[in-house]
Amino acid sequence: MSSALVQQVSATEQEQLQNYIHLFSTIFLYWDYLLTLSDEFRYFWKRPVGVSTVLFFLNRYLTMLGDIVVTISLFSTRLTESRYDRCYQIYLLRTYGFSSCPPFPLFHEILLGVAQLIVCILLAIRIYALYHGSKHVLAVVLSALGIMLTVSIFAIFFSRSEESETLVGGLEIMDGFDFKCHTKLSFFPSVQEAGAWEALFLYDVMLFGMILYKTYQTHHELRPLRIPLVDIIIRDGSLYFGVMALANAVNISTFYYPLPYARGTLSTFASSMSITMMSRLMLNLHKVADSGLHTLPITTVQGPLSTFNASPKENLRGINVMSGTLESYESEGSDTTYSVVE
Template structure:
């Protein structure tokens, strides 16, 4: 006959299966959500640079290729070894823990985000420098180029300060601290990019809802558009 300890352990393992499966699904959906949020943020930053460079198709193609390469590497790291996580304990919170090897693969996604943010910042600085010389953070005006540069610089600085500790938790953290800052980092990036876009609308026009159109005796607010090419037409590129 099997000892009672072995029988209890087997029963506990069977009872933990539904909990472990539900937690695995939850963590997978969570990671997919974070992944999608960062893709949307990167897409918004790409649109800003695309407009800043006068809708250059060549630049856009290069940025898309780089973005796809980074997304491919991040996807392989985040979802290729998703099943290699530490088992869950019934009765505890649905919290995912990683081994050092698995955490290193998952951290590649945030490294890719930092690399793409750096690319966006370098392109923004280069365009500003080519247009009017070396940009200065101390001078600020309502010119659209200054607004884009200052907004991009503040976004890059803030995200670097936030994302760097997040990346360090994947590669230098303990079993408890690994990936604990991922949700906070993603939320902050979404908040900062939203502020970036809203500030651009506010600074270059009366606001997002600023153009009124009358239809059937009613006044309707519609989204205004920003013509970057005409706004920068006074500069020699």
């Protein structure tokens, strides 16, 4: 077996792997969308439209619609090419041994970049709310976001990627060839493109650390209510931040694979995971407060009747207990009374 044939078989296998991972990521995104569609209708469609709502819909639907185009490009470009384009592709292939792929890979990269930018903005808004609108925190987060954007734009538009088109089984079918578009990344462009995801990972880790610190601080303040730390982690969004960062870290590792077609294959999965976690976080926040992302730390706490027990004369700040054993409580230094609604 010739080395050229072995390389072609290996490339085809890598392209199939790329297809399967993309399909899994897309199905995962649509599956979670169907699971949460009723909550979306209840907490977003039936409420006044605000900035948070617009960002939610952009986060939710931009990638869902864009993935349709990407999926078509990975499995067949016949639906997107005119007869003239197909004749030109076949001419190039038969004459020069190559064909020009439509700009689907660039479209995919831009789609991923815009989707992640929306997620980053939503995360920044959430951190800003958790820190009670601190201008210093906002300045730090926006500075980090600006640096991340600069690195990402450079990585996307200045890295060189080679595009390859393959034949189905290497044979002509029906009225011609069935072209598919897959991205082949050589090592150095792959490392350069990984820089965009690494910048995003550092941004995620920074925000994850900030929200963990705030979660610990909130748990310390709420010791009189004996609220489990896990409840606060889920409530404030620490869990969602952590899952996003983990998915991104796994994706970054693929850019250093030795196989050129396998590099960056988890980008769609990492993006789908971030979009899903962000949607879940916003839905969870809107369940307990109309302010959504702007909800302050534990402005509303939910739990079983046996969850919350507070001793008298304990300091308690900014808490409205929705369920528990506490019937009434007056915080020291204020006239605020906290009551249980069972």
